[in-house]
Amino acid sequence: MTDPLLRATGIGKRFGGLTALADVNIDIYAGEVLALLGDNGAGKSTFVKVLAGAYAPTRGELLIEGKPVNFSSPKDAATAGIATIFQELALSENLSIAENVFLGRELKRSVLGIPFLRRREMRERVDSLIDELDAHISDPNAPVGSLSGGQRQAVAICRALNLNAKLVIMDEPTAALAVAETRKVLSLTRRLAQRGCAVVIISHNISDVFEVADRMVVFRRGRKVAERRRDATDHEEIVSLITGAHPDVRALEKTS
Ligand SMILES: Nc1ncnc2c1ncn2[C@@H]1O[C@H](COP(=O)(O)OP(=O)(O)O)[C@@H](O)[C@H]1O
Ligand SMILES: [Mg+2]
Known part of the structure; x- marks a missing residue:
């Protein structure tokens, strides 16, 4: 196997x-979807917040491509190529889709020292x-406030791609979505991985998880x-690992 994009060793919080x-x-690893599973309070969100530089x-x-990194803020993690899509999406309702995708890093041109937005380039x-994501959004000028939950996820994913993220973290991206929208967000998630991103997804x-993930922790x-590969496990085993009924977990918890 190739080297991991990101390696977390001995992380404690x-x-x-x-x-x-x-x-x-x-x-x-780049190109894979890794799912994090576990009961409430198991530590999933804390772990991704460490990856995202929030904690x-x-x-x-943490090592990225073999090199130790020390994040003191989410900005540091973003600079290192880690994008996080939290459940409460940080999108601006009254701004357009295109403006949200470029929020904080708009393309500008200076004419006689006066900055102008390069709107057409941003829209394109x-x-x-x-x-590329086959995200089915017709008008990038529409305000984000007019979009459904699934379309908002798509905008957040476009934003991550526009930041050239190498690792995209999604914490419960489908928790608030209807079935059809969930399907779409899951297929967007797969497409991110096909594009070479590493994706970490938390889901209950x-x-x-079985539909989207290559590997589960x-x-x-x-x-x-x-830790299991999807093709080497099934729902029942994963549930028993989560609840602690699985013999491996019992053995582990007896010795610690
Ligand atoms: N900011 C915080 N301050 C104090 N305790 C926290 C904080 N964030 C998480 N915790 C605690 O850490 C544990 C793991 O929480 P969390 O990572 O949110 O779990 P999960 O996402 O798996 O439900 C829980 O006991 C939770 O109460
Ligand atoms: Mg959580």
Whole structure:
């Protein structure tokens, strides 16, 4: 196998007296969708927040393409090619799709020292991203406020692609979506991986996970208790890993 895009080694995170993560080792590869599973409070969101630069780990190290990185803010992680799509999407309702995709990094041209937005170029870029993702959004000038939940996810994904993200993190992207919209977001997620991105997705929906993920990691009480390839496991096993009924998890939890 090739080297991982991102390697997390021995990651621990404490909040005061509470250990949210302990000794988590995970490799993430370009071109794959990796799902994180686990009960509420298992540590999934904390782990992705460490990847996204939102939390500094208490212990452990992150390596990108073999080189240690130290994020002191989400901006640092973004600069390193990590884009995060949180459930509460950070989109501006009253701005257009194109404006949202370019938010904070608009293309500008200076005429006699006066900055002008390169609107046409931005629109064309957004059009081609929408096309590439087959995202079915007809008008990049429409305000984001007029879009459905699934279309908003698509805009957030276009934004990540426009940032040239190498790793896209999605925390419960389909939690608030209807069935048809969920299907679309899952197929967008696959397309991101086909494009060579590494994708980390958190989901409570095991059917969704089996539809979209190449590999699955199960968290329990802040620890990684299992890792499976999709083709080497099934729903039942994953559920037993999450609940702790699986013999591997029982053995692990007896010794620790
Ligand atoms: N900012 C925080 N301050 C204190 N405790 C936190 C914070 N974020 C998460 N936790 C705790 O860390 C543990 C893991 O939470 P979380 O990562 O959100 O789990 P999950 O996403 O798997 O539901 C939980 O016990 C949670 O209460
Ligand atoms: Mg969470």
